[in-house]
Structure formats: structure tokens, C-alpha cells
Amino acid sequence: MGNQNSKSQQAAEQLLRDGRVALEWISKYLARAPELPVLSHVKPGDVFASLPSRAPSAPEPVETILKDLDDKILPGITHWQSPNFFAYFPGNSSPASVVGDLLSSGLGVQGMLWVTSPACTELEMRMLDWLVEMLDLPKHFLSTSSGGGVIQDSASSANLCAVLAGRERATQFGSNENGCDQRLTAYTSAQAHSSMEKAIKVAGIGRRNLRVIEVDEQFRMKPAALARAIQEDKAAGRVPCFVGATVGTTSTMSIDPLPEIGTICREHNVWLHVDAAMAGTAALCEELRSIHNGLELADSYCFDCHKWMFTNFDCTCFYVRDRKELTETLTITPEYLRNVASATGAVVDFRDWHIPLGRRFRALKLWLVIRSYGVEGLRAMVRRHIELTNQFVGWLRADSRFEIVAPVSLNLVCFRLKGPDSGSEVLMQKLNSSGKMFLSHTKLNGRFAIRMCIGQTYTEEEHIRAAWQEIQQHATEPAMAAG
Amino acid sequence: MGNQNSKSQQAAEQLLRDGRVALEWISKYLARAPELPVLSHVKPGDVFASLPSRAPSAPEPVETILKDLDDKILPGITHWQSPNFFAYFPGNSSPASVVGDLLSSGLGVQGMLWVTSPACTELEMRMLDWLVEMLDLPKHFLSTSSGGGVIQDSASSANLCAVLAGRERATQFGSNENGCDQRLTAYTSAQAHSSMEKAIKVAGIGRRNLRVIEVDEQFRMKPAALARAIQEDKAAGRVPCFVGATVGTTSTMSIDPLPEIGTICREHNVWLHVDAAMAGTAALCEELRSIHNGLELADSYCFDCHKWMFTNFDCTCFYVRDRKELTETLTITPEYLRNVASATGAVVDFRDWHIPLGRRFRALKLWLVIRSYGVEGLRAMVRRHIELTNQFVGWLRADSRFEIVAPVSLNLVCFRLKGPDSGSEVLMQKLNSSGKMFLSHTKLNGRFAIRMCIGQTYTEEEHIRAAWQEIQQHATEPAMAAG
Numbered sequence: 029m030g031n032q033n034s035k036s037q038q039a040a041e042q043l044l045r046d047g048r049v050a051l052e053w054i055s056k057y058l059a060r061a062p063e064l065p066v067l068s069h070v071k072p073g074d075v076f077a078s079l080p081s082r083a084p085s086a087p088e089p090v091e092t093i094l095k096d097l098d099d100k101i102l103p104g105i106t107h108w109q110s111p112n113f114f115a116y117f118p119g120n121s122s123p124a125s126v127v128g129d130l131l132s133s134g135l136g137v138q139g140m141l142w143v144t145s146p147a148c149t150e151l152e153m154r155m156l157d158w159l160v161e162m163l164d165l166p167k168h169f170l171s172t173s174s175g176g177g178v179i180q181d182s183a184s185s186a187n188l189c190a191v192l193a194g195r196e197r198a199t200q201f202g203s204n205e206n207g208c209d210q211r212l213t214a215y216t217s218a219q220a221h222s223s224m225e226k227a228i229k230v231a232g233i234g235r236r237n238l239r240v241i242e243v244d245e246q247f248r249m250k251p252a253a254l255a256r257a258i259q260e261d262k263a264a265g266r267v268p269c270f271v272g273a274t275v276g277t278t279s280t281m282s283i284d285p286l287p288e289i290g291t292i293c294r295e296h297n298v299w300l301h302v303d304a305a306m307a308g309t310a311a312l313c314e315e316l317r318s319i320h321n322g323l324e325l326a327d328s329y330c331f332d333c334h335k336w337m338f339t340n341f342d343c344t345c346f347y348v349r350d351r352k353e354l355t356e357t358l359t360i361t362p363e364y365l366r367n368v369a370s371a372t373g374a375v376v377d378f379r380d381w382h383i384p385l386g387r388r389f390r391a392l393k394l395w396l397v398i399r400s401y402g403v404e405g406l407r408a409m410v411r412r413h414i415e416l417t418n419q420f421v422g423w424l425r426a427d428s429r430f431e432i433v434a435p436v437s438l439n440l441v442c443f444r445l446k447g448p449d450s451g452s453e454v455l456m457q458k459l460n461s462s463g464k465m466f467l468s469h470t471k472l473n474g475r476f477a478i479r480m481c482i483g484q485t486y487t488e489e490e491h492i493r494a495a496w497q498e499i500q501q502h503a504t505e506p507a508m509a510a511g
Numbered sequence: 512m513g514n515q516n517s518k519s520q521q522a523a524e525q526l527l528r529d530g531r532v533a534l535e536w537i538s539k540y541l542a543r544a545p546e547l548p549v550l551s552h553v554k555p556g557d558v559f560a561s562l563p564s565r566a567p568s569a570p571e572p573v574e575t576i577l578k579d580l581d582d583k584i585l586p587g588i589t590h591w592q593s594p595n596f597f598a599y600f601p602g603n604s605s606p607a608s609v610v611g612d613l614l615s616s617g618l619g620v621q622g623m624l625w626v627t628s629p630a631c632t633e634l635e636m637r638m639l640d641w642l643v644e645m646l647d648l649p650k651h652f653l654s655t656s657s658g659g660g661v662i663q664d665s666a667s668s669a670n671l672c673a674v675l676a677g678r679e680r681a682t683q684f685g686s687n688e689n690g691c692d693q694r695l696t697a698y699t700s701a702q703a704h705s706s707m708e709k710a711i712k713v714a715g716i717g718r719r720n721l722r723v724i725e726v727d728e729q730f731r732m733k734p735a736a737l738a739r740a741i742q743e744d745k746a747a748g749r750v751p752c753f754v755g756a757t758v759g760t761t762s763t764m765s766i767d768p769l770p771e772i773g774t775i776c777r778e779h780n781v782w783l784h785v786d787a788a789m790a791g792t793a794a795l796c797e798e799l800r801s802i803h804n805g806l807e808l809a810d811s812y813c814f815d816c817h818k819w820m821f822t823n824f825d826c827t828c829f830y831v832r833d834r835k836e837l838t839e840t841l842t843i844t845p846e847y848l849r850n851v852a853s854a855t856g857a858v859v860d861f862r863d864w865h866i867p868l869g870r871r872f873r874a875l876k877l878w879l880v881i882r883s884y885g886v887e888g889l890r891a892m893v894r895r896h897i898e899l900t901n902q903f904v905g906w907l908r909a910d911s912r913f914e915i916v917a918p919v920s921l922n923l924v925c926f927r928l929k930g931p932d933s934g935s936e937v938l939m940q941k942l943n944s945s946g947k948m949f950l951s952h953t954k955l956n957g958r959f960a961i962r963m964c965i966g967q968t969y970t971e972e973e974h975i976r977a978a979w980q981e982i983q984q985h986a987t988e989p990a991m992a993a994g
Contacts, residue, residue, distance in 0.1 A: 035969040040542035043606035054617030059523035075633035083641040104630025121619035123526035134537030136604035147587025150558035158566040182867035208715030210690040232691030232715015384665035
């Protein structure tokens with residue numbers, strides 16, 4: 029076992045000792061998270077000011093650092109792992125995921141090329157293939173087909189890669205070579221995630237060339253409006269290159285009609301990307317798979333295991349129908365990265381599937397999560413969240429002070445107090461200030477709506493019941509509280 | 512402490528139990544890493560084929576998974592944490608960093624906005640400020656000045672953000688709005704990292720508009736050639752927008768002359784970005800800070816703590832002189848992300864500092880690393896690596912069969928066997944096949960060169976001594992071995 033006093037040996041011992049202390053800290057944290065005020069109420073600059081302005085010269089023991097974690101950092105934490113977290117989308121973790129991430133940190137490999145750790149690439153290929161079957165995604169997303177999947181850090185980054193591949197398809201790699209063709213146009217709905225617009229800007233297509241397609245009364249992209257926009261652009265000499273559709277929008281979890289949108293994209297040979305960041309996980313359950321109807325027409329697709337699939341950030345699964353369209357868009361091979369395995373084409377080099385070169389062994393946490401829960405276990409958790417959401421909807425419907433302002437889809441409810449927006453705004457402020465829950469909001473048809481998303485790993489009936497009681501109680505006198 | 516049978520409580524217990532098992536696995540792994548063959552020798556597809564084609568339905572215990580980790584994954588690992596890893600650049604980890612990452616996984620927060628966990632943003636600001644002092648970087652990179660720093664996943668991504676900011680400065684945000692101006696031009700040296708070219712393509716500037724500036728005999732960008740290229744482009748009606756300089760190139764660790772390059776950029780108001788991905792860490796040591804001479808003229812700068820600063824991937828520190836130029840390039844604020852703290856402008860929202868929206872609490876691992884080693888401890892480790900490199904150089908120089916083919920800078924040596932390239936190629940193959948070390952290569956002036964980078968966290972004199980013996984032994988009969 030080598031030199032007993034080597035640096036490797038010393039590190040092994042230190043990690044075991046300090047790691048145990050940290051594990052105990054986290055374990056205690058998770059146990060008390062339900063009691064902590066969900067939304068941090070520190071003032072801007074408080075945490076910064078509490079930390080020394082200079083780094084220490086000499087080593088400090090982990091116990092000292094953990095004490096500062098308790099005293100200085102924890103008050104500034106908004107507790108995403110609290111079962112009372114209902115804001116935005118969940119940013120889930122799970123014991124299996126933390127263990128998987130720990131193993132990844134410990135192995136500390138770089139998966140930029142196949143050769144830099146073949147298992148990092150091939151476990152990822154296998155996990156992404158597992159997910160194709162688990163969610164019943166189109167078979168051309170399998171690594172054994174023309175396409176394949178890759179783990180990216182976020183749906184934002186995946187959306188950008190999709191935009192780039194669409195840009196290059198439309199210009200036959202001319203934008204990569206000569207600069208972005210300014211005749212290019214792209215399309216997404218008014219309810220799409222902001223990362224679509226960001227990607228269009230980053231890719232050099234230009235915000236002005238992004239057509240924001242109107243939505244119907246259920247907040248879904250209108251296919252006829254899309255077709256019209258594409259036709260008008262083509263008639264004007266523009267070059268449509270990308271359509272970004274959404275399965276589960278951020279504001280209301282609405283689902284764009286993929287069959288119609290896909291048919292239009294096929295007709296015009298425009299890249300269709302489907303962003304199912306949060307909702308995709310629902311397809312674990314057979315009865316919910318209709319969310320993906322029409323997905324077989326898409327050129328690329330992404331969903332986030334780090335939202336609703338109990339896998340801590342980052343873990344976006346990004347799939348393409350034809351891997352060559354993606355890799356030829358993003359590849360660059362300098363001499364110092366050349367190697368026999370890559371040169372033969374027998375292997376996948378994931379650095380050509382995204383922006384960064386370096387990459388962490390993220391498939392490990394997915395492996396741990398899927399095996400630790402089993403597919404049935406994951407399904408049961410998703411189904412339970414949807415049951416809880418329906419229960420909450422029932423309570424809302426029974427209370428005439430409230431109205432639900434968008435069709436309830438999966439695990440998200442958009443509601444408000446009847447009357448002026450200020451009532452709902454004040455209600456949300458009071459609830460978030462109470463520390464007992466954290467909710468976020470959106471605007472729908474110009475009006476304020478509270479979003480309640482029920483998908484946190486540890487949320488149980490008692491938490492939504494307590495939340496509902498709190499909501500009812502604070503709703504009683506909104507006008508007074510607003511004063 | 513809440514419900515003893517709650518999901519949170521169960522998770523706390525499971526994490527403690529399974530986490531300990533995983534910690535023991537990692538600890539044993541680190542202890543035996545020095546004895547493992549550094550470069551994996553599995554065949555393409557071996558690992559993939561060894562894994563079941565379908566996900567399990569039912570849960571499996573962590574012990575079963577760890578057995579598969581040993582049997583199926585480990586043979587496919589190239590051991591970046593082995594003290595015998597000398598390829599590419601180090602991808603370092605350390606016990607403190609693993610513990611920091613573990614805490615981050617456990618807290619599981621999203622730092623996209625200040626409000627989503629103020630401590631995640633403010634600890635990051637403090638850590639990046641600490642590093643400004645630790646490396647003696649220009650004071651305008653401090654968060655308390657006009658600029659500031661942010662953690663990104665990789666230098667590739669940081670380089671892209673710098674390109675985008677340069678693009679928008681040159682076009683007064685017109686490229687974001689209208690699509691990339693095709694008159695734009697960018698500049699980097701023939702020795703710059705491939706991510707520069709990738710960024711130019713992603714940003715829609717176009718590879719053809721990237722001027723690859725020639726280098727001198729020491730592989731440094733020639734300022735006169737840069738000035739000439741910019742002048743010629745301007746004369747031709749082009750719009751120079753970005754210069755990417757390198758402190759520590761990938762091939763030879765050469766350092767571009769920043770004072771001259773910076774003066775040229777100032778004269779033409781062109782964004783100057785400095786990529787010090789690997790080398791930056793050296794500036795911990797006062798006697799090595801000349802690598803950053805001229806950095807005060809740069810608009811942005813990045814270096815990777817995940818290379819030589821003992822912090823596991825990902826942890827690129829990206830600094831800008833004027834944060835507004837960056838955030839106005841990348842910002843987007845949909846309703847569902849609006850909040851009082853952001854609206855007042857009193858806080859930093861790091862989602863506007865990079866491509867992804869979601870972000871992990873990466874400052875924690877930096878906090879753990881810096882405090883656990885102390886600044887003096889980090890300095891001592893860097894100095895030791897440089898001493899070991901000099902020792903290795905001495906051995907090479909004393910053996911007339913070898914030649915050193917680039918100036919030795921910091922912790923990288925480029926060398927080859929005298930005679931035809933095939934000798935060195937075969938030598939490297941044999942060394943990598945031996946399992947006793949892992950080296951990589953580059954080409955310099957068209958000729959093959961072996962790169963030996965000495966910077967792995969656990970590398971000691973015994974490892975470079977053993978490596979040198981192996982190199983000498985295999986060098987004896989290169990011609991025969993080639994047959």
C-alpha cells in the first residue's frame with residue numbers, strides 16, 4: 029500500500045477524519061432544515077462584512093471552519109433542501125446524490141476526452157441511455173443510434189448549444205467560419221425561459237431576430253402564429269434557423285403543442301429544440317408521458333435531473349437526434365488533445381458536446397440516484413408530489429377568496445387572492461417573511477400570480493397542510509397588512 | 512428537532528450511513544492511487560458493455576454500487592489524483608476541497624440570484640477578493656471597486672464571456688440586439704488555448720475573423736505583429752473587438768508580453784482578456800508575480816483553482832475591470848426572477864456574470880482550501896512543485912540523449928529524445944503503457960515534444976525520481992521498440 033507517510037496516505041487519513049465531521053454536520057443540517065426559516069433574511073452585505081477581509085496565513089482546523097459555517101454562512105442560506113421550499117422550481121438533492129457527488133470529488137477525474145477517463149464518458153452514455161428508456165424518449169436519442177445524450181451544467185447551456193447547432197445547420201457551418209449570418213431568425217414563445225433570449229444574444233443572432241410567438245389562453249405557443257412568422261421571414265429573405273419549444277414553462281408549466289410545432293419545423297428544415305427543464309422528469313410515470321407527445325420531431329431536447337429528479341446541481345441531460353450536427357458545430361482539436369482513441373473515431377469525446385473543455389464525473393451521482401431509489405422509487409416520489417399538488421388545489425378551490433389563474437399542470441399551481449394585485453403581493457411577502465415557507469411569483473396577462481411548486485425531495489403532506497393553514501391565516505386581512 | 516420519522520430525518524440518517532461508506536472507499540482509493548496504473552487501458556466500449564442496459568426497478572444498497580465502482584468503473588479511470596500524473600495540466604483535488612464540495616452538495620443551494628442564498632454570493636465575493644490580494648492582482652478586480660470576480664466552470668466559459676463583453680463594447684451592445692457585426696475581428700496567438708477559437712465561433716464572430724498572431728522563438732505573442740494586424744484591419748474598415756493573451760500557454764507555459772499588448776489594446780480601445788488558467792496560481796509566490804506584469808491593462812482575467820490550486824473541478828476565477836460591461840452583456844430579467852434586493856441594485860446577482868442561470872455553491876470549497884492550508888501552506892506547495900521541476904530539468908540536461916525544446920517556465924518541461932520524432936513518440940507510448948506515469952505531448956515548430964507537468968497535489972520527489980528512471984530506461988533502445 030505504498031509509503032505510509034506519503035502525501036497520498038496523509039490525504040487519505042485527513043479526508044476520512046474531516047469528511048466524517050462534515051458528514052455529521054450535513055446530517056444534522058438536513059434533520060433540522062424543516063425548522064429553519066426557509067428564506068434568508070440577512071441584509072445585503074451582512075455576510076460579506078462578517079468574513080475577514082484577508083485570507084489566513086496559517087492552516088485552520090475543519091472544526092473552526094464549520095463553526096463559521098454555522099455562525100456566519102447559515103443565516104445567509106435560503107434552504108432549498110427544506111420541505112417548505114415551494115419557490116421557483118425545486119433544486120433537489122438526495123442522500124444518494126450527495127454520495128455520488130462525493131465519489132466524483134474523491135476520484136477527481138476530468139472527462140474532457142474519452143482517454144482522460146473512459147469510464148467517465150461511458151458511464152455517462154449508459155446513464156443517458158437508461159433515461160431514454162425510463163422516460164420513453166425517442167430511440168434516436170440513444171448513444172447506440174445516430175444521436176445521443178450528454179450531461180451539461182444547466183438548461184441555459186443546453187439551450188445555447190441547440191441554438192448554435194441550428195445556426196450552423198441553417199448556414200452550413202458558415203456562421204462558425206465567417207461570423208453569424210445576420211439574416212438568421214429564431215422563434216420561441218412569450219412564455220419560454222429567459223435563457224432562450226440569452227442564447228440568441230450569445231450566439232450572435234441578435235435579440236431583434238428572435239420572434240416571440242404569442243401563446244393561447246393556456247399559455248401554449250400558437251402553432252399557426254409560428255408558421256406565419258416563419259413564412260413572413262422567409263418571404264422577406266430571412267433564414268429561420270431555430271425554434272425553441274417548452275414542455276413545462278417556468279411561469280405556469282404549460283406545454284407547447286410539439287406535434288404541430290414539429291411538423292412546421294420539419295417543413296422548413298428548422299432546428300427544433302425542446303426545453304423540458306423541470307417537467308421532463310414527470311415522464312418517468314407512464315400516465316404522464318403525453319407531455320412529450322411530438323418529441324420525436326425534435327432535433328434536441330433537455331431536462332434537468334437537478335430540478336425534480338433528486339440529483340443535486342448540476343445535471344442537465346441534453347439529447348440530440350444527430351450527434352454530428354452538434355459535434356461539428358463545437359469541435360476543435362489542437363495537437364495537445366490529439367490521441368489515438370479519438371483519431372480512430374471509435375470513442376465519444378464529450379468536450380465536443382458543450383462549451384467547456386473540462387468536465388466533472390457527473391454521471392456518478394446519476395448512477396447512485398437511479399440505483400439507490402430504483403425506477404419505481406423515483407416514480408413513486410413524482411406521483412406523490414402530484415398527489416400533494418392536487419390536494420392543495422382542492423383546498424384552494426374550496427376557499428372562495430382565492431382563484432387559480434392558470435391550468436394546473438403536474439406539480440405547479442399559480443393562484444392569487446381575488447381583488448387587486450396588491451393583496452397577493454402582500455400575502456406572498458408575509459408568507460416569505462414568516463420563514464415557514466418560500467414561494468415565488470410571476471405575472472400572467474399583466475397580473476401578479478403566486479407560484480407554488482410542490483416537488484422538494486422531502487416535502488410531505490404535513491408541509492403542504494401547514495403551508496395552506498399559513499396562507500389562509502395571512503389571507504384574512506391583506507388590506508391591513510399592506511398599510 | 513421535528514418529526515423523527517420525517518423524510519428529512521430519514522435522509523439525514525441515510526446520508527450519514529452511506530456517506531461514511533463512501534468516505535472510506537475514497538480514503539482507501541487515495542491511499543492506493545500511487546500504485547494504480549495511471550492511464551486507463553480499457554478498450555473503447557468495454558465499460559459501457561459491462562453496465563446493464565436497463566436501469567434497476569428496485570433500490571440497491573450503496574455497498575452493491577461501490578462493488579461495481581471497484582469492478583467496472585475503476586479499470587476505466589485515468590487517475591488524475593495519482594502523484595504519477597504528469598499529463599496535460601493537473602486536475603487537482605485535496606482533502607479540504609472534497610470536504611468543501613461535500614458541504615456544498617449537502618446544503619444544495621442555488622446561487623443564481625443573491626436572494627436565493629445571499630451567503631452563496633457573498634462568500635464568493637469575499638473569496639475572490641481574498642485571491643486578489645493572495646495573487647497581488649490589480650485592485651480594480653476587487654468586488655469593492657468597479658470590477659469584481661466570479662467563479663465559472665472553466666476557462667473556456669470565462670474566455671467566451673470575455674469575448675462577448677468585447678463584442679458588445681465594440682458594437683455598443685448592437686451585436687446583442689441586431690446580431691453579430693460581421694466586421695468584427697479578434698486576435699490571439701498561435702499558442703493560445705483552443706477555447707479561444709471555440710469562443711470566437713460560439714459568439715458568431717467567425718473563425719475567419721480571428722487573427723492568429725505569430726509568436727517569437729519563446730512562443731510568446733509578438734506585439735508588433737498584433738499592432739500591425741489591428742492597424743490593417745482598421746484600415747480595411749474592420750472593427751477589432753477582442754485580444755486574448757495567455758499567461759502560461761498550454762503547450763509550453765509561455766507568457767505573452769502583457770505590457771506591450773495592453774498598451775496596444777488601450778490605444779485601440781480593444782477588450783484585453785488574459786487567460787492564466789494554469790499559471791495564475793504561481794502568483795501566490797511573490798518571487799513569481801512577474802508573470803502578471805502588465806495585467807493592470809487587462810479588461811478581464813481568469814485562472815483555474817481546479818488546476819494548480821488544489822481545488823477540485825470546477826473552479827475558474829474570472830475577473831473583470833468593469834462589472835457593468837459584463838453584466839449588461841449577459842443580463843436578462845424575466846418577471847419570475849424579479850425581487851426587491853435585485854431591483855434596488857444593492858446586491859450582486861451572479862447569473863448575469865456567466866452563461867448558466869443555476870449555480871452551485873462553489874465558494875465553499877475555495878473557503879475550505881484556503882483556510883485549511885493557509886496562504887503560506889499553498890505557497891509552499893507551489894514552490895515545492897517548481898523545485899521538483901528544476902530538479903527534473905537538471906537530470907534531463909545531464910543526459911545527452913535528451914533535449915529541452917522550450918524555455919522551462921514554472922512547472923512544465925517540454926523535451927524530446929534527440930533524433931527523429933518517432934523516438935519520442937514511441938518513448939511516450941511506452942511510458943504511458945507502463946502504467947507508472949502519464950505524460951502528454953504537443954508539437955512545437957512542427958516537431959513532437961513530450962510535456963511533463965509537475966503539479967499534482969500528492970507528487971513528491973520519489974515520484975519524479977521514479978519517473979526519470981523509467982524514462983531513462985525506456986529511452987535506451989527507442990529504435991528497437993519502435994519495430
